[in-house]
Amino acid sequence: MTVHALEPQPLAFRVRPQADECFDSWIDRVAAAHETTRPALFRHLGLETGLASMDLARGTCGLANEQYFAVYQMIGQLAWAVQIEPQQVEGTFLNVEASAVLPRRQRQYVCPRCWQQAWQDGRAPIIRKEWILRMSWRCRHHDFPLCRLPAVEGMMSERARRAWIDRALAKAENLRQGLDYRPRLIEWNAEGLDRLVRASRKRCKGEKQAYVDRFQANLFHFARDRIAMLALAHSRLGKATWGFERLVSLDLPEHPRREAMTLRPPTPSPRSWRIGKGRGPLRRYDGNVLDLVMTYAHLRVRRDAHGSS
Numbered sequence: 001m002t003v004h005a006l007e008p009q010p011l012a013f014r015v016r017p018q019a020d021e022c023f024d025s026w027i028d029r030v031a032a033a034h035e036t037t038r039p040a041l042f043r044h045l046g047l048e049t050g051l052a053s054m055d056l057a058r059g060t061c062g063l064a065n066e067q068y069f070a071v072y073q074m075i076g077q078l079a080w081a082v083q084i085e086p087q088q089v090e091g092t093f094l095n096v097e098a099s100a101v102l103p104r105r106q107r108q109y110v111c112p113r114c115w116q117q118a119w120q121d122g123r124a125p126i127i128r129k130e131w132i133l134r135m136s137w138r139c140r141h142h143d144f145p146l147c148r149l150p151a152v153e154g155m156m157s158e159r160a161r162r163a164w165i166d167r168a169l170a171k172a173e174n175l176r177q178g179l180d181y182r183p184r185l186i187e188w189n190a191e192g193l194d195r196l197v198r199a200s201r202k203r204c205k206g207e208k209q210a211y212v213d214r215f216q217a218n219l220f221h222f223a224r225d226r227i228a229m230l231a232l233a234h235s236r237l238g239k240a241t242w243g244f245e246r247l248v249s250l251d252l253p254e255h256p257r258r259e260a261m262t263l264r265p266p267t268p269s270p271r272s273w274r275i276g277k278g279r280g281p282l283r284r285y286d287g288n289v290l291d292l293v294m295t296y297a298h299l300r301v302r303r304d305a306h307g308s309s
């Protein structure tokens with residue numbers, strides 16, 4: 001194509017997107033392979049530097065005309081840089097509403113078992129497209145809760161990654177054992193994720209649609225432990241998340257202060273909220289409601305201020 005006639009050489013390391021890998025995961029691996037940053041990589045490829053800071057998880061989805069063309073060109077350029085078809089780059093995008101995707105800084109949830117396997121097989125660990133969806137909280141290959149990666153500058157070192165995998169496995173195992181999933185909700189969750197990944201616009205019926213409405217654009221990321229909250233919401237103790245869901249759906253002026261405790265579900269009584277069933281030591285999930293109210297209110301104020309500026 002003439003567009004590429006004056007371009008530099010393709011990249012030295014042809015890092016290709018893996019099946020189901022999300023855009024950020026792939027492009028960060030490309031940059032890391034060349035020991036550089038995304039802005040420097042884009043500059044090197046003659047791309048507009050502004051593109052490097054754009055949220056590209058949804059590709060050209062929802063973009064204004066001028067941005068659309070810049071991103072469209074970028075796709076061709078990146079594909080050429082690692083010698084793949086543009087469709088393979090497009091395959092890393094999620095064609096969904098913005099509300100279905102986690103906020104950018106939160107797209108750091110992965111399955112420690114998948115990462116352990118990748119490490120054992122000598123493959124690069126990736127963040128799957130499905131894991132950046134708000135509805136996502138467990139790995140369907142391993143029936144295992146996802147874990148948040150630690151915040152680090154650039155890529156994690158091999159050693160740090162191994163240490164993290166060990167810690168994350170223990171933590172997720174602990175959470176998994178204490179839960180008693182509701183199979184129907186787990187099934188609907190998987191179905192909902194498949195629909196989003198495939199960009200199906202078909203509506204569900206009845207209770208299933210109610211489930212989708214409740215979880216597709218959920219606000220559980222406002223919780224300190226999003227995964228545990230979602231896991232609870234899909235377990236037989238689903239009511240334990242009732243107060244939280246109610247809280248985050250309120251408008252700021254309606255926000256309770258000290259009376260936050262009234263956000264508890266009517267039954268069962270809070271004392272009986274616990275993870276696990278049967279005999280043995282009982283564990284309680286501490287939702288930390290007041291902390292949550294403050295955090296949420298703070299975020300809401302900031303968001304509103306940002307919106308009106």
Ligand SMILES: [Zn+2]
Pocket residue numbers: 111112113114115139140141142144
């Ligand atoms: Zn997994």
